Amino acid sequence: MRKSKPHKKNLNSDAAILKTLETLLANEQTQASTSNSKPLTLSDLSLSSTCREVADLPLSSVRSNIETLILSLARSILSGRGFSFSVPSRSAANQLYVPQLDRIVLKDKASLRPYAAVSTVRKTTITTRILQLIHQLSLKNIHVTKRDLFYTDVKLFQDQTQSDAVLDDVSCILGCTRSSLNVVAAEKGVVVGRLIFSDNGDMIDCTKMGMGGKAIPPNIDRVGDMQSDALFILLVEKDAAYMRLAEDRFYNRFPCIIVTAKGQPDVATRLFLRKMKMELKLPVLALVDSDPYGLKILSVYGCGSKNMSYDSANLTTPDIKWLGVRPSDLDKYKIPEQCRLPMTEQDIKTGKDLLEEDFVKKNPGWVEELTLMVKTKQKAEIQALSSFGFQYLSEVYLPLKLQQKDWL
Amino acid sequence: MRKSKPHKKNLNSDAAILKTLETLLANEQTQASTSNSKPLTLSDLSLSSTCREVADLPLSSVRSNIETLILSLARSILSGRGFSFSVPSRSAANQLYVPQLDRIVLKDKASLRPYAAVSTVRKTTITTRILQLIHQLSLKNIHVTKRDLFYTDVKLFQDQTQSDAVLDDVSCILGCTRSSLNVVAAEKGVVVGRLIFSDNGDMIDCTKMGMGGKAIPPNIDRVGDMQSDALFILLVEKDAAYMRLAEDRFYNRFPCIIVTAKGQPDVATRLFLRKMKMELKLPVLALVDSDPYGLKILSVYGCGSKNMSYDSANLTTPDIKWLGVRPSDLDKYKIPEQCRLPMTEQDIKTGKDLLEEDFVKKNPGWVEELTLMVKTKQKAEIQALSSFGFQYLSEVYLPLKLQQKDWL
Numbered sequence: 082m083r084k085s086k087p088h089k090k091n092l093n094s095d096a097a098i099l100k101t102l103e104t105l106l107a108n109e110q111t112q113a114s115t116s117n118s119k120p121l122t123l124s125d126l127s128l129s130s131t132c133r134e135v136a137d138l139p140l141s142s143v144r145s146n147i148e149t150l151i152l153s154l155a156r157s158i159l160s161g162r163g164f165s166f167s168v169p170s171r172s173a174a175n176q177l178y179v180p181q182l183d184r185i186v187l188k189d190k191a192s193l194r195p196y197a198a199v200s201t202v203r204k205t206t207i208t209t210r211i212l213q214l215i216h217q218l219s220l221k222n223i224h225v226t227k228r229d230l231f232y233t234d235v236k237l238f239q240d241q242t243q244s245d246a247v248l249d250d251v252s253c254i255l256g257c258t259r260s261s262l263n264v265v266a267a268e269k270g271v272v273v274g275r276l277i278f279s280d281n282g283d284m285i286d287c288t289k290m291g292m293g294g295k296a297i298p299p300n301i302d303r304v305g306d307m308q309s310d311a312l313f314i315l316l317v318e319k320d321a322a323y324m325r326l327a328e329d330r331f332y333n334r335f336p337c338i339i340v341t342a343k344g345q346p347d348v349a350t351r352l353f354l355r356k357m358k359m360e361l362k363l364p365v366l367a368l369v370d371s372d373p374y375g376l377k378i379l380s381v382y383g384c385g386s387k388n389m390s391y392d393s394a395n396l397t398t399p400d401i402k403w404l405g406v407r408p409s410d411l412d413k414y415k416i417p418e419q420c421r422l423p424m425t426e427q428d429i430k431t432g433k434d435l436l437e438e439d440f441v442k443k444n445p446g447w448v449e450e451l452t453l454m455v456k457t458k459q460k461a462e463i464q465a466l467s468s469f470g471f472q473y474l475s476e477v478y479l480p481l482k483l484q485q486k487d488w489l
Numbered sequence: 490m491r492k493s494k495p496h497k498k499n500l501n502s503d504a505a506i507l508k509t510l511e512t513l514l515a516n517e518q519t520q521a522s523t524s525n526s527k528p529l530t531l532s533d534l535s536l537s538s539t540c541r542e543v544a545d546l547p548l549s550s551v552r553s554n555i556e557t558l559i560l561s562l563a564r565s566i567l568s569g570r571g572f573s574f575s576v577p578s579r580s581a582a583n584q585l586y587v588p589q590l591d592r593i594v595l596k597d598k599a600s601l602r603p604y605a606a607v608s609t610v611r612k613t614t615i616t617t618r619i620l621q622l623i624h625q626l627s628l629k630n631i632h633v634t635k636r637d638l639f640y641t642d643v644k645l646f647q648d649q650t651q652s653d654a655v656l657d658d659v660s661c662i663l664g665c666t667r668s669s670l671n672v673v674a675a676e677k678g679v680v681v682g683r684l685i686f687s688d689n690g691d692m693i694d695c696t697k698m699g700m701g702g703k704a705i706p707p708n709i710d711r712v713g714d715m716q717s718d719a720l721f722i723l724l725v726e727k728d729a730a731y732m733r734l735a736e737d738r739f740y741n742r743f744p745c746i747i748v749t750a751k752g753q754p755d756v757a758t759r760l761f762l763r764k765m766k767m768e769l770k771l772p773v774l775a776l777v778d779s780d781p782y783g784l785k786i787l788s789v790y791g792c793g794s795k796n797m798s799y800d801s802a803n804l805t806t807p808d809i810k811w812l813g814v815r816p817s818d819l820d821k822y823k824i825p826e827q828c829r830l831p832m833t834e835q836d837i838k839t840g841k842d843l844l845e846e847d848f849v850k851k852n853p854g855w856v857e858e859l860t861l862m863v864k865t866k867q868k869a870e871i872q873a874l875s876s877f878g879f880q881y882l883s884e885v886y887l888p889l890k891l892q893q894k895d896w897l
Contacts, residue, residue: 217879218879221880223736224700226728228729228875232828232870232872233875235825269751280699280700280701281700285698285699290703291688291691291706292708293704293705293706295704296679298699321637324634324707328631328689419643420643464636464639464640467637468643470641471625471637
């Protein structure tokens with residue numbers, strides 16, 4: 082009656098697997114402390130004059146940056162020169178992938194946005210209004226969403242895309258991240274496992290969050306005091322796999338922190354993952370679907386999305402390992418034919434496009450896997466592993482992956 | 490420079506508003522204890538022979554129900570009569586809105602599903618397989634998603650809609666809720682405020698969950714030990730409003746529990762809301778967008794969705810009050826014209842359809858509001874209140890609503 086469970090007999094004892102993981106962690110921490118204590122920056126690469134990035138700034142600096150900017154505009158007006166903003170370009174032509182950083186950054190192109198010109202008077206007005214609203218937020222020290230911001234002056238903004246776009250401009254103008262502006266996105270990620278942290282002053286123990294886990298806070302600046310005895314972070318694409326691991330308390334068998342954004346990564350989860358990686362110096366292993374979309378999600382965590390490239394330093398987590406489900410796993414783990422899905426034309430095109438991306442090309446293992454996927458034209462979800470039993474993922478597949486150090 | 494904030498001067502002291510809320514709570518609890526200690530059931534209405542509902546059953550009962558069913562099938566086969574399932578019909582023609590219960594329930598129509606018939610042999614096989622899988626889950630006492638269930642036998646199920654439909658059939662056949670079967674949906678709700686409960690054995694204090702809040706667990710059967718000193722439950726449609734209230738710790742000014750499913754209500758949040766209402770005997774006040782969709786969401790929490798009507802007793806929360814944002818609020822609170830949106834043809838049609846629904850018709854206040862909405866052809870989001878300042882919602886609008894007992 083029972084189907085055989087591929088590779089179950091190859092599993093070593095948990096103690097042996099834990100030894101493997103301890104080595105992984107030790108490497109990670111040596112790397113973090115020796116290679117250089119700080120990660121590479123644009124100025125290390127002598128790119129700071131030709132490229133541009135934003136930084137996390139404290140609220141008081143955001144406030145004083147706005148005040149300084151407005152004062153200089155006032156002086157310009159008083160001296161009879163009118164006023165204009167210098168706005169960094171966020172177009173594709175002004176973006177650059179920096180291999181040493183493994184991130185997309187903005188080049189130094191900027192354009193003038195004068196008030197005294199018919200073509201820019203509206204946008205200049207919107208920019209000024211957004212600066213005023215952000216200044217208010219900084220005085221009150223509260224967080225709002227982009228939707229809230231739009232509704233404060235619908236008459237002027239007309240359409241949320243307009244206030245959203247100028248908000249990104251304002252980040253670039255002030256040289257700070259969007260979260261520094263106290264404008265946050267809706268959170269949808271959850272975290273569970275061997276992590277303790279503070280959320281808005283409350284201490285949260287993520288081993289005591291049941292099966293539901295802790296919702297990741299929308300405002301990373303109120304997250305702090307991270308402590309952990311985990312050996313790694315397990316980044317999971319989908320909710321269902323997260324649930325299986327949370328219910329089985331996988332993090333107690335193999336000390337880890339399990340995190341998911343339930344699909345497409347949101348800003349809050351990306352910031353949270355980066356903060357964990359940086360403060361706790363833990364290796365990050367990713368479990369995504371074996372399809373181009375899964376790899377794309379990995380890339381957003383790893384090297385950023387194009388429309389927020391000005392903020393790539395804060396939003397990206399370096400050196401994420403691709404644990405699974407990888408195209409080569411489909412045969413290795415004998416995923417039954419009927420649990421594999423044929424790739425659509427669009428899937429195949431996305432796969433081929435990814436093969437041209439720098440962040441894939443720099444990792445020969447990834448190129449090999451992706452080439453296999455495009456060649457076989459087959460994809461599979463993490464859930465396909467359920468064909469060997471509901472707990473095959475947590476009891477055989479993942480432990481074996483860890484034991485064999487089978488990540489890329 | 491500052492816009493006037495409508496009605497701000499009408500606000501009483503918090504102490505006075507708290508007195509109002511205490512009366513509301515006392516009424517609720519008197520009602521719960523006097524009218525009759527147990528809520529009405531189908532058998533109180535002499536409907537138990539003509540209508541059908543499922544119940545939350547312990548795992549051991551689910552297991553023994555399956556075993557009894559399979560034994561009777563085996564006897565039928567041995568006696569030469571072959572075997573078939575008797576499956577309650579879940580079609581619209583078999584559904585009934587019961588005003589006394591204020592819920593949709595199933596009537597008693599059922600159909601035979603014989604194995605020895607070409608038209609039903611496949612579905613009978615699928616039904617048997619799902620019963621076997623549920624039996625496995627009940628032995629292991631683990632939870633899985635519908636997606637997991639599908640992947641255990643893709644060859645047979647072919648398509649997830651097929652295993653999903655039969656899963657609902659199996660709930661009806663066994664007379665138990667889907668969550669009793671240990672098949673859960675992905676959770677997306679969050680809760681924050683004056684609530685303590687246990688999630689899979691861990692005690693959670695929702696006043697200490699920062700701004701992110703606690704993710705609502707997918708499996709209601711592992712939720713228990715609810716305690717609260719709240720005066721009411723505030724059910725919020727959208728994420729952004731939830732965030733504002735969580736950051737401002739609104740629940741400390743007016744003791745309450747704040748819960749949201751971030752849009753369309755999911756099963757886990759509906760079960761969680763009902764459990765809070767039943768165990769804590771708290772009034773539930775709803776804050777939704779002023780559009781037909783907002784009212785529809787309220788109705789799903791209140792009287793169920795049609796495709797899960799067999800389970801309406803467990804999924805619905807009776808007597809939810811419509812606090813806001815109501816069509817009449819648009820003028821009362823002077824929402825600027827540019828923050829109101831014109832209703833689309835589809836919106837207007839949905840509004841008119843809702844006016845024909847029993848759950849709306851039984852509440853004259855709702856009919857009046859909905860008629861106004863359809864007449865003015867205007868809708869507005871909760872966020873439209875941000876036009877009077879980011880904190881107008883938490884500092885003026887909601888306190889005034891509570892003070893004036895302005896709910897329907």
